[in-house]
Amino acid sequence: MIFYSKFSIAKAILLLLASFVLALFLATESAQAFNDTSLPNVQLAEVYDKQNVQDYLISEKYDGVRAIWKDRTLQSRSGNIIHAPTWFTEGLPDVWLDGELWYRRGDFEYVVSTVNKDIPVNSEWKNITYMVFDAPNYNADFQSRATFYTSLIQSLHLAHVKAVDQFSLTTNAELSAYLKNYVAEGAEGLMLQKADAKFADGRSSNLLKLKPYMDAEARVLAHLEGKGKYRDKVGAILVLYSNASGSKITFKIGSGFSDEERANPPPIGSVVTFKYHGFTKRGVPRFASYLRMYKPS
Incomplete structure (x- = not known):
């Protein structure tokens, strides 16, 4: 009888533990599912690789923070809420928009510092412009979407919200010349959006980026001592x-x-x-040069 009681108690404890673990698993799965569905749908760019430029609309690549406006909320591409001042967003339309929060060429760090604050600083946000480059939907091609967002943004008459200009070229030689001119003026590079492509989540050749160099991320393993003028550094x-x-x-x-x-x-x-220009035969980035600390948006 005593043995039976101990066995029953042990069994009950095991059942309770199993129930707890199952409940925890289901809660975790539910939370994960919620987080996944809360991520904004965004198009991501592949690298330009001599595609036919006539198939694309072209614009400047703005070095800022990606911002998606949907359901009256401004989010980063990773789903984080961007805490903009009320005046910055109150005039935006009830339309899904995609763009870049930008200050000016060469001031990426300022933008990151400004838009990552939980409590926005008005004086800093006064310098930020929302550069809209798409009004995503799953039915219209980009040519139609570009015409739509340009007309829409212009009708708002908001100084801090601008439509990104899209233009066409006929040859890849022209594209190289435009890239050279834009970069000489301080731009990061160019973006190419396939004119007849409909919006699609994720990375594809419908959206391309073109820079004078490539960039990537790496983790710091060690500091190597300098010599000569860099001694003690x-x-x-x-x-x-x-x-x-x-x-x-x-x-x-x-x-x-x-x-x-x-x-x-x-x-x-x-x-x-870091930035680099191609790879060695061993797969090491060629002419690697430090750009900045990595700051995910």
């Missing part, structure tokens, strides 16, 4: 990079740093963005 950083095939590669980045950044380099374990 960092001469280079050793980083770990994952290439497109998933292979892990370590290499040094020794250029692109200011004197201040050499004195106070990116911390070990942090992620940095």
Whole structure:
């Protein structure tokens, strides 16, 4: 009898534990499902690779923070709420918009600092412009969407909301010339959107980016001591990079740093963005140069 009571108690405890674990699993799954559905639908760009430029509409690539306006909410592409001042969003239409929060060429850090604050600072947001480059829907091609958003944004008469200009070119040689001119004036690069393509979530060749260089992210493994004028400062950083095939590669980045950044380099374990021009035969990014600390939007 005593044995039976102990067995019953143990069984009851096991059943309670099993029920708790199941409830926890279901709650986690439910939360994950909620988070997944709350992510905004966004188009992501592939790299331009000599596609026929006549098939695309072209615009400047603005170096800012991606911002999706939908259901009266401004979100980053990763689904984080962007806490803009009320005056910044109250005049926006009840239409799904996609664009970039931008200040001016070469001031990416200012934009990130401004839009990442939970409590917006009006004086900082006064310098921010919402550069709208799409009004997504699943039925119209981009040519039609570009015409629509341009007319819509112009009708708002809001100084801080602008429609991104789209233009056409006929040859890839013209595209190279335009890129050179835009970059010379401080632009980051160009974007190409396939004119007859309908909106589609994720990355595809319907949307392309063209820069004078490529950029990527890598994790800092070590600081390497400098020599000569960089004595007592960092001469280079050793980083770990994952290439497109998933292979892990370590290499040094020794250029692109200011004197201040050499004195106070990116911390070990942090992620940095670097630029490069193609790859060596070993798959190492060629002519890698430090750009900035990586700041996900």
